[in-house]
Amino acid sequence: xTVRAETAVETFRLCRQFGDLRAVDNLDLRVDPGTLYGFLxxxxxxxxxxxxxxxxxxxxxxxxxxxxxxxPLDPGEAIDVKRRVGVVPEDLALYDLLTGxxxxxxxxxxxxxxQDVAQDRIDELFAxxxxxxxxxxxxxxxxxxxxxxxxxxxxxxxxxxxPVLLFLDEPFEGVDAVTSRVIRELLTRVADQGATIFxxxxxxxxVERLCTHVGxxxxxxxxxxxxxxxxxxxGTLEETFLAKVGSTDEIHANLxxxxxxxxxxx
Ligand SMILES: Nc1ncnc2c1ncn2[C@@H]1O[C@H](COP(=O)(O)OP(=O)(O)O)[C@@H](O)[C@H]1O
Ligand SMILES: [Mg+2]
Numbered sequence: 001x002t003v004r005a006e007t008a009v010e011t012f013r014l015c016r017q018f019g020d021l022r023a024v025d026n027l028d029l030r031v032d033p034g035t036l037y038g039f040l041x042x043x044x045x046x047x048x049x050x051x052x053x054x055x056x057x058x059x060x061x062x063x064x065x066x067x068x069x070x071x072p073l074d075p076g077e078a079i080d081v082k083r084r085v086g087v088v089p090e091d092l093a094l095y096d097l098l099t100g101x102x103x104x105x106x107x108x109x110x111x112x113x114x115q116d117v118a119q120d121r122i123d124e125l126f127a128x129x130x131x132x133x134x135x136x137x138x139x140x141x142x143x144x145x146x147x148x149x150x151x152x153x154x155x156x157x158x159x160x161x162x163p164v165l166l167f168l169d170e171p172f173e174g175v176d177a178v179t180s181r182v183i184r185e186l187l188t189r190v191a192d193q194g195a196t197i198f199x200x201x202x203x204x205x206x207v208e209r210l211c212t213h214v215g216x217x218x219x220x221x222x223x224x225x226x227x228x229x230x231x232x233x234x235g236t237l238e239e240t241f242l243a244k245v246g247s248t249d250e251i252h253a254n255l256x257x258x259x260x261x262x263x264x265x266x
Pocket of ligand 1: 018021023041042043044045046047048049050
């Protein structure tokens with residue numbers, strides 16, 4: 001019998017209730033080390049709520065989490081987990097009144113990264129993500145950043161301490177095609193090094209291009225979880241997604257004032 005490596009993330013019957021709404025409903029996730037796990041679902045399916053619970057931003061209503069061999073819900077163990085984890089949360093969590101470089105320096109200090117190491121990493125991240133291509137940009141406060149720049153800076157902040165586990169909430173949302181490509185390649189490199197990456201997305205193409213494993217969430221429930229290659233054996237990811245979260249009947253998109261083809265031809 002082969003001994004399995006410790007899972008990177010595992011949840012057992014994880015739930016989060018908001019009033020009458022069960023946003024996350026008995027979630028049993030399993031993310032193996034070194035995988036690029038895409039957590040897919042429609043808007044409002046419960047992806048951000050899940051990632052917030054996994055990263056300690058939101059307390060679960062019930063259920064347990066196992067992460068990097070520890071229990072992150074136990075205050076005594078949480079810090080050991082957190083120092084090895086990088087996060088790009090939904091709201092990006094940047095300091096608006098600091099420059100990009102100051103943000104990264106601050107995050108590096110919080111993670112206790114050696115200052116020289118941190119400065120070298122900041123230089124590399126700035127160059128790769130084109131965060132300070134001219135002198136003016138280096139002095140710009142985050143409050144004046146574009147959405148795409150903020151997104152890149154948040155990713156840089158998540159990478160500064162060289163985490164073994166990375167959580168990214170919709171990292172490609174609102175970024176241009178070139179940046180999207182750079183981020184994709186960067187994440188692939190990070191995963192090649194052995195890190196585990198958990199990303200949420202509502203965009204199938206991104207998960208299809210980047211991820212090795214897929215979990216599909218629908219109204220808080222996990223409706224599929226498998227290696228991407230396994231899903232693709234029985235059809236495209238889109239077919240599986242629509243079958244699991246949509247209606248299997250034909251989708252009819254129409255508006256009452258749009259003529260159909262026949263009427264327009266008359
Ligand atoms: N703080 C909150 N209070 C009340 N309802 C919330 C809160 N956060 C999220 N929700 C609700 O929980 C559901 C899941 O939200 P979310 O996890 O953000 O979905 P996703 O990230 O998949 O789009 C949605 O119906 C959302 O409106
Ligand atoms: Mg979300």
